[in-house]
Amino acid sequence: MKAVVLAIGDELVSGQTVDSNSAWLSRELGLRGIPAVRHETVGDDRPAIREAIARAAEEADWVLVTGGLGPTADDLTRDALADAMDATMHLDEQRLAEIRAFFEKRCRTMAETNKQQAMVPDGADSLPNTAGTAPGVLASLHGARVALMPGVPHEMTEMFRRSVAPALPDGDGAIVHRILHTFGTGESDLGGMISDLMQRGRNPAIGTTAKAGRVSIRIVARGETRSAANELAERDARELRSRLGERIIGEGDETMASVLGDRLRESGETLAVAESCTGGLIGKMITDPPGASDYFRGGVLAYDNAVKQSVLGVRADTLEAAGAVSGPVARQMAEGVRQSVDADWGVGVTGIAGPGGGTEEKPVGLVFIGVAGPEGTEVHRHVFPGDREYVRIRTALAAMNYVRVGAASAAT
Amino acid sequence: MKAVVLAIGDELVSGQTVDSNSAWLSRELGLRGIPAVRHETVGDDRPAIREAIARAAEEADWVLVTGGLGPTADDLTRDALADAMDATMHLDEQRLAEIRAFFEKRCRTMAETNKQQAMVPDGADSLPNTAGTAPGVLASLHGARVALMPGVPHEMTEMFRRSVAPALPDGDGAIVHRILHTFGTGESDLGGMISDLMQRGRNPAIGTTAKAGRVSIRIVARGETRSAANELAERDARELRSRLGERIIGEGDETMASVLGDRLRESGETLAVAESCTGGLIGKMITDPPGASDYFRGGVLAYDNAVKQSVLGVRADTLEAAGAVSGPVARQMAEGVRQSVDADWGVGVTGIAGPGGGTEEKPVGLVFIGVAGPEGTEVHRHVFPGDREYVRIRTALAAMNYVRVGAASAAT
Numbered sequence: 001m002k003a004v005v006l007a008i009g010d011e012l013v014s015g016q017t018v019d020s021n022s023a024w025l026s027r028e029l030g031l032r033g034i035p036a037v038r039h040e041t042v043g044d045d046r047p048a049i050r051e052a053i054a055r056a057a058e059e060a061d062w063v064l065v066t067g068g069l070g071p072t073a074d075d076l077t078r079d080a081l082a083d084a085m086d087a088t089m090h091l092d093e094q095r096l097a098e099i100r101a102f103f104e105k106r107c108r109t110m111a112e113t114n115k116q117q118a119m120v121p122d123g124a125d126s127l128p129n130t131a132g133t134a135p136g137v138l139a140s141l142h143g144a145r146v147a148l149m150p151g152v153p154h155e156m157t158e159m160f161r162r163s164v165a166p167a168l169p170d171g172d173g174a175i176v177h178r179i180l181h182t183f184g185t186g187e188s189d190l191g192g193m194i195s196d197l198m199q200r201g202r203n204p205a206i207g208t209t210a211k212a213g214r215v216s217i218r219i220v221a222r223g224e225t226r227s228a229a230n231e232l233a234e235r236d237a238r239e240l241r242s243r244l245g246e247r248i249i250g251e252g253d254e255t256m257a258s259v260l261g262d263r264l265r266e267s268g269e270t271l272a273v274a275e276s277c278t279g280g281l282i283g284k285m286i287t288d289p290p291g292a293s294d295y296f297r298g299g300v301l302a303y304d305n306a307v308k309q310s311v312l313g314v315r316a317d318t319l320e321a322a323g324a325v326s327g328p329v330a331r332q333m334a335e336g337v338r339q340s341v342d343a344d345w346g347v348g349v350t351g352i353a354g355p356g357g358g359t360e361e362k363p364v365g366l367v368f369i370g371v372a373g374p375e376g377t378e379v380h381r382h383v384f385p386g387d388r389e390y391v392r393i394r395t396a397l398a399a400m401n402y403v404r405v406g407a408a409s410a411a412t
Numbered sequence: 413m414k415a416v417v418l419a420i421g422d423e424l425v426s427g428q429t430v431d432s433n434s435a436w437l438s439r440e441l442g443l444r445g446i447p448a449v450r451h452e453t454v455g456d457d458r459p460a461i462r463e464a465i466a467r468a469a470e471e472a473d474w475v476l477v478t479g480g481l482g483p484t485a486d487d488l489t490r491d492a493l494a495d496a497m498d499a500t501m502h503l504d505e506q507r508l509a510e511i512r513a514f515f516e517k518r519c520r521t522m523a524e525t526n527k528q529q530a531m532v533p534d535g536a537d538s539l540p541n542t543a544g545t546a547p548g549v550l551a552s553l554h555g556a557r558v559a560l561m562p563g564v565p566h567e568m569t570e571m572f573r574r575s576v577a578p579a580l581p582d583g584d585g586a587i588v589h590r591i592l593h594t595f596g597t598g599e600s601d602l603g604g605m606i607s608d609l610m611q612r613g614r615n616p617a618i619g620t621t622a623k624a625g626r627v628s629i630r631i632v633a634r635g636e637t638r639s640a641a642n643e644l645a646e647r648d649a650r651e652l653r654s655r656l657g658e659r660i661i662g663e664g665d666e667t668m669a670s671v672l673g674d675r676l677r678e679s680g681e682t683l684a685v686a687e688s689c690t691g692g693l694i695g696k697m698i699t700d701p702p703g704a705s706d707y708f709r710g711g712v713l714a715y716d717n718a719v720k721q722s723v724l725g726v727r728a729d730t731l732e733a734a735g736a737v738s739g740p741v742a743r744q745m746a747e748g749v750r751q752s753v754d755a756d757w758g759v760g761v762t763g764i765a766g767p768g769g770g771t772e773e774k775p776v777g778l779v780f781i782g783v784a785g786p787e788g789t790e791v792h793r794h795v796f797p798g799d800r801e802y803v804r805i806r807t808a809l810a811a812m813n814y815v816r817v818g819a820a821s822a823a824t
Contacts, residue, residue, distance in 0.1 A: 013448055015438030016619075016630065018430065022453070026427030036425055037460070041434075041451035048449070177428060188523040188545070191484035195525075198485050207422050207456065207486045209429065210564060218423060273713065275692070279699025280685075283692025283713045290767055290800055292691070298715040300723070301685065301695045307710040307753055311723065341719055355702055383518060386543055388702055390566055 003029050004038045004056035008067035008077050009151055013043040021066040021156055033174040044068060049080035057144040067151030069134035071114040077148055082121035085141055089119040092126045095135040102133050127163040131155040176229040178219040180240055182247045183401050187215045193243060204236050212393045246405055256400045257285045263407040264295035269344035273299035274312055274337035277351040282396045297343045312336035325350050327368050327379040334370030335377055346372040347399050353391045367395045371402045415441050416450045416468035420479035420489050421563060425455040433478040433568055445586040456480060461492035469556040479563030481546035483526045489560055494533035497553055501531040504538045507547040514545050539575040543567045588641040590631040592652055594659045595813055599627045605655060616648050625806050668812045669697045675819040676707035681756035685711035686724055686749035689763040694808045709755045724748035737762050739780050739791040746782030747789055758784040759811050765803045779807045783814045
């Protein structure tokens with residue numbers, strides 16, 4: 001049992017709009033044990049849509065299609081399905097009445113062009129749209145079931161839940177996805193530590209994805225039942241946690257900031273930040289989770305050296321001798337903000353985010369992170385690769401990670 | 413001349429990650445007059461990748477592929493291309509040296525598994541990756557050119573610009589995209605002001621997209637030559653600027669922060685921020701553009717009331733009488749940071765970002781923005797709809813917009 005997901009529209013294939021429908025549908029299919037093996041996007045071109053549908057129907061048991069069901073001349077998905085089925089179309093009176101009612105309810109008159117939305121290939125069923133005007137279609141082709149749904153995401157999800165999901169069979173058992181997030185270890189080093197789990201063909205399947213210093217590990221477990229799949233996934237998650245330890249920062253929707261926040265809340269400690277090259281990003285990320293006021297006291301954006309001195313008490317002779325981007329300045333920033341804001345943890349960050357400002361001795365990407373805590377102050381030196389945005393995100397995550405690890409050992 | 417764009421990865425086809433690379437590449441191709449006619453996504457499955465590449469190469473002149481070039485066992489795009497080319501692979505010593513250097517620069521040792529990243533099908537060229545370890549590949553297959561690029565977006569865009577774009581030919585005619593960004597006027601009001609330009613079938617085609625208070629207006633102009641398309645787009649851009657005036661904040665890659673920065677640089681003024689509910693987001697956004705140190709002095713993250721008092725000098729009686737989320741506190745924050753950091757402009761923001769903390773009198777989304785400038789202080793009250801993230805972004809943009817308009821009038 002497998003599926004192919006198609007998306008139709010010039011705006012997608014030209015790149016004006018990013019298709020998020022296909023990913024959403026794949027997740028829904030996966031939850032039901034039906035893996036999506038392919039996504040395909042074509043423009044508003046009748047032969048191209050017909051070919052994509054026909055090919056998918058030969059390959060898969062289910063073909064889910066979004067887009068191209070609107071009332072205008074470039075909405076051709078219905079016609080293309082009829083072409084692929086070698087069927088004529090008929091007007092579905094009930095759907096037409098629903099479209100009329102949709103407009104009347106909004107004190108508007110239905111345009112004549114909306115009539116084409118109620119056309120259905122002979123032999124197919126039409127699906128009501130409770131959130132818009134474009135009805136869907138459910139048809140059979142080459143032994144596969146083909147569902148056409150609107151491209152507007154909230155109309156699509158509503159129609160999928162009401163009319164398509166109930167028609168889906170139980171797949172061959174169930175697929176459970178879990179995702180664990182690690183930080184600070186490169187993808188290849190991490191891959192080396194878990195290469196036995198990443199063997200192809202193994203169940204669960206394990207894969208990695210890297211993004212800004214975070215490497216996420218996906219677990220995709222197949223089982224005859226949901227609970228069997230869950231059990232397999234849980235076994236691998238435990239194995240990964242035992243091998244990778246503190247490298248794993250969290251799972252699923254957890255982020256560096258949410259996990260750091262949980263640990264500080266647990267340890268009853270507070271945090272303050274002094275940011276130079278990150279310009280506020282660390283504070284922003286720390287306050288992304290609701291309730292951050294439980295542990296975040298605030299801080300200082302010491303972008304200008306004068307602010308480092310006047311508000312944080314960084315010494316002029318240190319700035320002169322070591323330079324603004326230096327370990328001693330990061331240390332004084334961390335200690336200065338910890339003291340001036342009266343927090344348990346103070347973080348001080350200074351660096352060269354680029355693209356300008358680098359020298360041979362102090363290249364772009366050079367960052368010093370000071371972490372002042374109950375047990376004293378540490379300073380860490382990094383040279384991060386990549387562009388300005390990457391260096392800043394990487395710096396913010398590294399800074400939060402030092403406090404995460406520190407706060408954890410304080411809590412135990 | 414046409415192109416097909418492929419994306420490779422289990423995380424994409426299973427829906428764990430939304431593919432934005434293909435849309436980005438399609439836009440870049442469109443700018444060069446080469447329409448993308450199809451996107452396809454397959455998982456980390458060697459035969460499936462081989463088939464997708466071979467089919468695309470038969471259909472199109474250019475095939476752009478992202479993903480599956482990493483160092484682990486599930487990175488199979490190189491091998492699949494070699495299969496499609498019926499070629500063996502060889503080790504590219506120069507790429508291997510670059511990968512080694514990448515690790516050495518970061519004081520790390522290259523893992524043995526990274527070696528596979530330097531493998532290239534015989535007869536193909538390898539492309540340097542200046543932002544990561546995965547080199548790309550440029551090959552010929554069935555008369556088409558096939559480019560393999562990494563899936564990590566910033567590595568992909570960097571490699572495309574350096575190594576793939578220069579190899580692309582001029583396509584048939586040209587499509588020019590321009591995009592103007594407005595702020596502060598709703599999408600439907602704005603649509604009413606430019607409805608004549610938004611007629612279907614018109615060239616240029618004009619459309620709008622709304623995001624967090626910003627409404628962007630896309631212009632897509634088609635012409636026989638790049639310069640003819642440019643001229644049509646320029647005519648519409650001028651018309652939009654004349655109708656919408658200060659509502660337009662910038663164009664293309666310009667952002668609220670970059671435009672604000674340009675204006676402050678022009679007026680020779682400096683800026684400081686005092687943030688409560690935004691937690692650092694305003695500073696972060698202001699320092700996104702390189703060179704922000706020309707005008708941004710820094711600021712204070714006054715998340716906790718004690719910090720508002722001790723660092724910014726907000727008065728205890730004001731906090732008690734009006735509450736932390738109030739106009740008088742926003743005013744004192746703006747004036748306090750302007751003075752303590754010695755800047756021409758001070759911004760003070762206090763509000764309830766939610767989801768908790770709202771009351772009947774002070775609901776979630778209530779925000780006060782104080783703007784202290786050379787001519788005095790203004791305070792603006794807003795109630796923004798939406799979730800925590802939306803309220804925070806909306807607040808940051810509104811605060812920057814007040815300074816943008818103020819700095820502009822100061823400059824004239």
